[in-house]
Amino acid sequence: RxxxxxxxxxxxxxxxxxxxxxxxxxxxxxQSFFWYRQDCRKEPxxxxxxxxxxxxxxRFTAQLNRASQYISLLIRDSKLSDSATYLCVVLTGTGGFxxxxxxxTRLFVKA
Amino acid sequence: NxxxxxxxxxxxxxxxxxxxxxxxxxxxxNSMYWYRQDPGMGLRLIYYSASEGTTDKGEVPNGxxxxxxxxxxxxxxxxxxxxxxxxxxxxxxxxxKGAPYTEAFFGQGTRLTVV
Numbered sequence: 001r002x003x004x005x006x007x008x009x010x011x012x013x014x015x016x017x018x019x020x021x022x023x024x025x026x027x028x029x030x031q032s033f034f035w036y037r038q039d040c041r042k043e044p045x046x047x048x049x050x051x052x053x054x055x056x057x058x059r060f061t062a063q064l065n066r067a068s069q070y071i072s073l074l075i076r077d078s079k080l081s082d083s084a085t086y087l088c089v090v091l092t093g094t095g096g097f098x099x100x101x102x103x104x105t106r107l108f109v110k111a
Numbered sequence: 112n113x114x115x116x117x118x119x120x121x122x123x124x125x126x127x128x129x130x131x132x133x134x135x136x137x138x139x140x141n142s143m144y145w146y147r148q149d150p151g152m153g154l155r156l157i158y159y160s161a162s163e164g165t166t167d168k169g170e171v172p173n174g175x176x177x178x179x180x181x182x183x184x185x186x187x188x189x190x191x192x193x194x195x196x197x198x199x200x201x202x203x204x205x206x207x208k209g210a211p212y213t214e215a216f217f218g219q220g221t222r223l224t225v226v
Contacts, residue, residue, distance in 0.1 A: 004153070008151065041220075042219070042220075043201060043217035043218060043219055043220055044154070044201070044215075044217050045217070046214045046215070087153065087154070098156075099144075099156060099215070100156075101146075101153040101154035101155075102153050103151055103152055103153035104153060
């Protein structure tokens with residue numbers, strides 16, 4: 001079993017739709033969680049951190065469920081420009097750290 | 112703002128050839144990383160360096176060596192390239208030094224093909 005698993009998609013949604021991605025992680029001692037965005041043939045860039053209490057940034061909402069060991073990303077009112085691959089990132093470790101990237105979920109937003 | 116700069120952007124090697132991927136960051140970050148990205152596999156950590164003069168193995172270090180030349184530069188060397196090393200390589204850096212992970216900034220990637 002992979003340490004971080006994501007549904008690879010692709011998710012095909014119309015503009016204006018709401019779409020949600022989930023990501024599960026296997027190590028219960030994982031400490032920090034993030035969502036990165038990667039456009040086609042580009043480098044990943046931080047979208048948002050995921051806090052225990054949940055957090056929102058405009059149309060994007062991230063949630064963490066430690067009991068079930070998953071994080072989620074909700075995108076409301078999807079835009080064409082949201083088309084990208086969304087990477088779940090989990091940080092695990094004590095003393096040092098181990099950063100684990102999920103394989104990513106592809107999103108296509110259609111006009 | 113240059114951020115993280117990787118060279119080259121593209122490279123084709125023959126099996127058995129060697130090469131070094133260069134990476135430099137101008138953000139005064141402590142930590143630097145090398146990842147490879149393959150279809151369906153996500154980003155996998157090859158090596159990382161938590162500070163100047165230190166390096167540690169990541170998830171997939173076999174076939175690679177690294178050198179943290181100074182705080183700015185972190186190079187990745189393939190001594191004898193193999194087709195299995197065909198991939199997109201990303202260098203990244205972050206501020207953290209023994210602290211909770213902070214945002215990682217990535218270079219634009221190197222597309223390497225080994226034939």
